[in-house]
Amino acid sequence: MERRAFFKLIGISAAVAAGGTAYACSSGHGMLSLVPTAEDSSAYRIANDPQVSFSSEVDVLIVGSGIAGLSAAMAPAEAGHSVMVVDKLDLLGGESFSSNGIMRVSGSAFQKAAGIDTTAIEAWDARKQELADEGVPDIEFAKRLFVTAPDWIDHLVDTYQVELADPRAYVKGGGLSTVLLPKNGLGDMESFMVPLRNGLANKGVAFSTGLQAVAFIQDGGGAICGMRLLAVKNQAVSDIRAKRVVVATGGFASSQPLIHAYVPNQEQVASYTFASMGEGQMLCSGVGGKLAGMDKAGPLTGRVPQSCAWGMFAPAVIVDLAGKRFAREDDVNAAADACHADDRGHWWTIFDKQLIESSQSRSVAQVTAKYVKRLVGPCDTLDDLAKAMFMPAEALKAAFEEYDKTVESGKDEAFGRTLFLQKLIAPYYAFRQSPVRYKTRGGANTDGEGRLLNATGSPVSGVYCCGSVGASSLEGLASNGAFGMLVGQAVAKVLAEEEGSDVSSASA
Ligand SMILES: Cc1cc2nc3c(=O)[nH]c(=O)nc-3n(C[C@H](O)[C@H](O)[C@H](O)COP(=O)(O)OP(=O)(O)OC[C@H]3O[C@@H](n4cnc5c(N)ncnc54)[C@H](O)[C@@H]3O)c2cc1C
Structure with a gap:
């Protein structure tokens, strides 16, 4: 018998994967019985599904080139x-590349060099209650990601020359010292990810695009030993053999069927993303991996995500279509979440030259130039602004009176905003937004090293997960980067141990 006959495919069909639904094609997961049980089903095959034939062999195959996947590539490379x-x-x-680029990091050498001395533990103490309130499943692992994030940043800066903005530029104006931004601020992940990708390529990492992972390949002993990939453009099959497979395929915000199944409350909300189809979760489930927490709704953002972050870097006032303030402006998700929860439809972010001339001037210029139909202004008075926003002037003026009182008191009792409690000065501008999905919670269960776990808590041999595909992800850039780095280190360690045992058994 040919050796390849020992290999078995377990995964999602290309056709079905594109639609986001999945089925298990191995026996034993029994979601759908396609043949009468009395017959010998080994005679049947999936149409046009060739037998396994490896075209390449690597130590580590990483599926997904977001921040988690690239970070996982570092240590093995x-x-x-x-x-x-x-x-x-x-x-x-x-999705990492098109994200806003706000990274929650404290305690990095990069920040210390900029005079910011908050340690990772101090920042964690301030953050942990917030995460516990959000229902983060494994708070100890969350802490590990949080305290690993500064090491991740420093490694990227020192070894891969990723470029970051000088935090003094926004901290001195009143911005948070616990976040980092890419070199040119909001929306510039290019400065961050391109050097990382180039650095990895220089270390010998091979990159292939347009290839969709559709099935795990299992050896005769049941261990995962590779993946089947389909070329997206012509469906050509490539089977890659790997000692370890790292699944870093992101969340499932773009999968309408999965959102329908797990977060039906968001199924009528548009999706900003298009690649987050939950394929990694389904593939992992197909090899016995346990999925958890996917029914916990992720936060929403605005149709133009960068503008949701402007209130973290300059004064802004957010109002609904009736001219009423309804959410804190210094939280990237607050307006979108509240807009969706209360069915407000759209909201307006009102700003002035303090934002236009802020540390995020590049983002404001780019976004307002690209989305001119969403922008009104400059308006010299609130009356003019209200008219341009098609809302009653009295309502808008009342909201501003209320907001100005909040500024004078220095405390936002209504919504809890703490950053940039400063009055706006005419001329005013306003940018229109509506809520969209962009990230999800939950995913594949993993242990502290990122090994995929089955329902009884045992590792699924050969498979690791990191980033938003994992149930323990915190769904942020820095935490997912740290998650990837930890998984890469665990994989490199196990490969070194195996090589060591190979050498010692060969020399014995
Ligand atoms: C608009 C937007 C703004 C955001 N802003 C911020 C922010 O400011 N700060 C922050 O912390 N977080 C932000 N996030 C969230 C953050 O981007 C994610 O947490 C992070 O990018 C997830 O990284 P990842 O590597 O797990 O997944 P991704 O970056 O999504 O990468 C997954 C990759 O896997 C690939 N893939 C999927 N399935 C397959 C398959 N079957 N075969 C092959 N490849 C596959 C995808 O094409 C994708 O390239 C934002 C997200 C969005 C969408």
Whole structure:
């Protein structure tokens, strides 16, 4: 018998994957019985599904080139292992590349050099209650990600020359000292991810785009030993053999069927993302991995996500279509979440030249130039602004009177805003927004090293997960980067141990 006959495919079909639904095609997971049980089903095959035939072999195959996947590639590549990163998109970088770029990090050497001395533990003490209130499933692992984030940043700066904004530029104006931004501020993940990708390529990492992982390949002993990939453009099959597979395929915010199944409350909300189809979660489930926490709704953002973050860097006032203030402006998700929860439809972010000339001037210029139909202003009076926003002037003026009182008292009793409690000065501008989905919670259960766990808590041999595909992800750039780095280190360690045992058994 040919050796390849020992290999078995477990995954999602290409056709179904594109639609976001999944089925298990191995026996034993029994979601759908396609043949009468009395017959010998081994005679049947999935149409046009060739037998396993490996075209390449690597030590580590990483599926997904977002921040988690690239960060997972670092340690194995630095240790000299062969690493391949594949992505179904034509471009590398995933949702991470198009994100706002706000990274929650404290205690990095980069920040210390800028005179910011908050340690990771101090920042964690301030943050942990917030995460516990959000229902983070594994608070100890969350802490590990949080305290690993500064090491992750420093490694990226020192080894891969990623470029960050000088935090003094926004901290001196009243911005948070516990976040980092890419070199040119909001929306510039290019300065961050391109050097990382180039640095990894220089270390020998192979990148392939336009390849979608559709099935795990299992050896005769049941261990995962590779993946089947389909070329998105022509469905050509490639089977890649790997000692370890790292699944870093992101969340499921773009999958209408999965949102329908797990977060039906958001199924009528549009999706900002298009690549987050939950394929990694389904693939992991197909090999017995346990999924958890996917029914916990993720936060929402605005149709133009960068503008949701402007209130973290300059004064802004958010009002609904009736001219009423309804959410804190210094939280990227507050307006979108409240707008959706109360069915307000749209909201307006009102700003002035303090934002236009702030540390995020580049983002404001880019976004307002691109989305001119969402912008009104400059307006010299609140009457003019209200008219341009099609709302009663009296309502808007009342909201501003209330807001100005909040500024004078220095405390936002209604919504809890703490940043940039400053009055706006005419001329005014306003930017219109509506809520969209962009990230999800929950995913594949993993242990402290990122190994995929089954329902009884045992590792599924050969498979690791990191980033938003994992149930323990905190769904942020820095935490997912730290998650990827930890998984990469765990994989490099186990490969080194195996090589060590190979050497000692060969010499015995
Ligand atoms: C608009 C937006 C703004 C955001 N802003 C911020 C922010 O400011 N700060 C912050 O902390 N977080 C932010 N986030 C969230 C953050 O981007 C995510 O937490 C993070 O990018 C997830 O990283 P990841 O590597 O897990 O997944 P991703 O970056 O989504 O990467 C997953 C990759 O896997 C690929 N893939 C999926 N399935 C397959 C398959 N079957 N085969 C091959 N490849 C596959 C995808 O194409 C994708 O490239 C934002 C997200 C969005 C969408």
